[in-house]
Amino acid sequence: ALRHIDAPANRPVLAENREKGHYHFFEASSVGGSNMVINLNLTSKNPALRELFNKKDFRVALSLGMNRPEIIETVLYGQGQPWQQGPFEDHPNYHERISTQYLEFDPAKANELLDGLGLERGPDGVRRMANGEPVHFNIDVIPTLQPEHVDMLDMISRQWAEIGVDMDVNPIERTFFYERTSNANDHDAAVWGGQASWVPGEIPQQIVPVHHDSRWGIPWSQWYNSGGAKGEEPPASVKKRMELYDQAKATVDPEQRRALIAEIADIAADEFEVMSVSKNVPLYGIVKNDLKNVPESMPSSWYYPTPAPTLPQSWYWAK
Numbered sequence: 193a194l195r196h197i198d199a200p201a202n203r204p205v206l207a208e209n210r211e212k213g214h215y216h217f218f219e220a221s222s223v224g225g226s227n228m229v230i231n232l233n234l235t236s237k238n239p240a241l242r243e244l245f246n247k248k249d250f251r252v253a254l255s256l257g258m259n260r261p262e263i264i265e266t267v268l269y270g271q272g273q274p275w276q277q278g279p280f281e282d283h284p285n286y287h288e289r290i291s292t293q294y295l296e297f298d299p300a301k302a303n304e305l306l307d308g309l310g311l312e313r314g315p316d317g318v319r320r321m322a323n324g325e326p327v328h329f330n331i332d333v334i335p336t337l338q339p340e341h342v343d344m345l346d347m348i349s350r351q352w353a354e355i356g357v358d359m360d361v362n363p364i365e366r367t368f369f370y371e372r373t374s375n376a377n378d379h380d381a382a383v384w385g386g387q388a389s390w391v392p393g394e395i396p397q398q399i400v401p402v403h404h405d406s407r408w409g410i411p412w413s414q415w416y417n418s419g420g421a422k423g424e425e426p427p428a429s430v431k432k433r434m435e436l437y438d439q440a441k442a443t444v445d446p447e448q449r450r451a452l453i454a455e456i457a458d459i460a461a462d463e464f465e466v467m468s469v470s471k472n473v474p475l476y477g478i479v480k481n482d483l484k485n486v487p488e489s490m491p492s493s494w495y496y497p498t499p500a501p502t503l504p505q506s507w508y509w510a511k
Contacts, residue, residue, distance in 0.1 A: 194220055194477030194498060199339045200269050206478060214482070220475040220492035224279040225389030226468035227272075228341050229398055230254075230331070230348075231407040232381045234465060235424060240321050241329055241380055248464055249305045255294040255467045257302035257355040258348055264470050267343045272470035277398050278389050278457065280471070285391055285453060290399070290461040302355045311356065319356035328358040329380035332373055335363040341383055344469060374404035382407040387472045388493045390453055392446070399460035400433040401426070408465050433459055482510045 197206070198220060210216055232251065236242040244250055260274040278291040311319035311327055318326040333341050345361045352359050359381075364372070373379045384405050390396030401409035402416050409430065414423025416434050426434070433456045440452040477499075479486045485507045492498050 194475075194492065196336070198475035198477060198492070200267075200271065200473075200475075201339060203269075203476065206476075213478075215478045215480050217476045218479055218486060219489035220477050220498065221489055222280075222472040222474050223388045223491045223493050223496070224283055224391060225386040225472050226275055226277050226470060227338065227385055227387065227472045228344055228383050228470075229277060229386040229466050229468050230381065230383055231398075231466055232329075233377070233379055233410075234408050235377060235411045236380060237377065238380065240323050240325060244309075244321060244327065245381075247309060249309055251464055251467065252294050253302040253305040253309075253355065254352060254357065255464075256296065256298040256305070257352055257357070258467075258469065259297045259351050260295060260469050261297070262351075263344055263347050266347065267340050268470060268473060271473040274469070275471040276468050277386050277466065279391055283391065285450060285457075287454060287457040287461065290457050293461065294464065294467070299355055306355060306357075313356050317353070317356060318358045326358055327356065328360070330360045330362040331381040331383060332362045332364055332369055332379045333383050334366045334369050337366065338385065345383065348469075370404075373407045374410060377410045379407065385472075386468065388495050390457070392449070394493075394495045396437070396453065396456065398466050399456050400437050401430060402434065402437060429459055429463055484508050484510050 207217070232245040234242070234245050236245060264270065264272040264274070274295040276291050276293065276295065278287050279285045306319060311321065314320050314326065318328065321327055331345060333345060335342050342361060342363055349359045349361055369382070373382045384407060386398050388394045390399055395403045397403035397406040400406075401413040403413055404410070406413045409426065411424035412426035412430055415425055416423075436452050436456050440449045440456070443449050443452070475492055487502050490499055490502050
């Protein structure tokens, strides 16, 4: 067992009961990326939020207003490292700028950027948009998928309140989450995992919106996947990345594909549309002691797909 039991908070109780339960741990190694990606909806149906979310300085301010070391220490039990997105340093697709920019906790700079956008604080400390409404938005999350997401967002909400941004965490059931965020585009913001990130075999949805998990631009992904028949035509920067992605899918040369993905990542780094908290950390699964030939370590990824490539047909029960 691995999926949905591997949350950091579950590890202590599972560790304490290994002998009683006749099971042991195996490592579910991280293959890159981040365990939680924050998507502001750049195609929001709320005109004021849409205008605000599309200002890069606002997105940078939120990233600088996030105390990642505090979140990692408190929610992730000290496991992790501040990180935006992308493959780790030991991967051929590693992209330093998109992975490491705007990670420092700098509330003074964050406030300076928000002041520069004309977002003045009201008497309640919350900044106001041009229409006089408070800078307030909800962020959708599935509490049962990765339970630590809710705790991480609660901390981020408190940290962003210090810079005058009011965010409410909105935990909702998975089916409703998909309907709101991947189909109807009714969300202000949402989170999802970005574990493997844009390595061969995975869709690079956090650097180019071509997938239902690209919750920063769902109408753009719908436009792409329908050949322009549905959704909304994206801006030039996004269309350029879509063209490069089509080229990357069409080539059989791995080096050419890597160069094209790096070009997409260069543009995504310039735009800085999404943000994260920490590197994805190694997790764990449990296996009954009598089940043999199960590897002590395996990659943890939906796209791997864990555990299929470890040949479960070769596992067996000891008598």
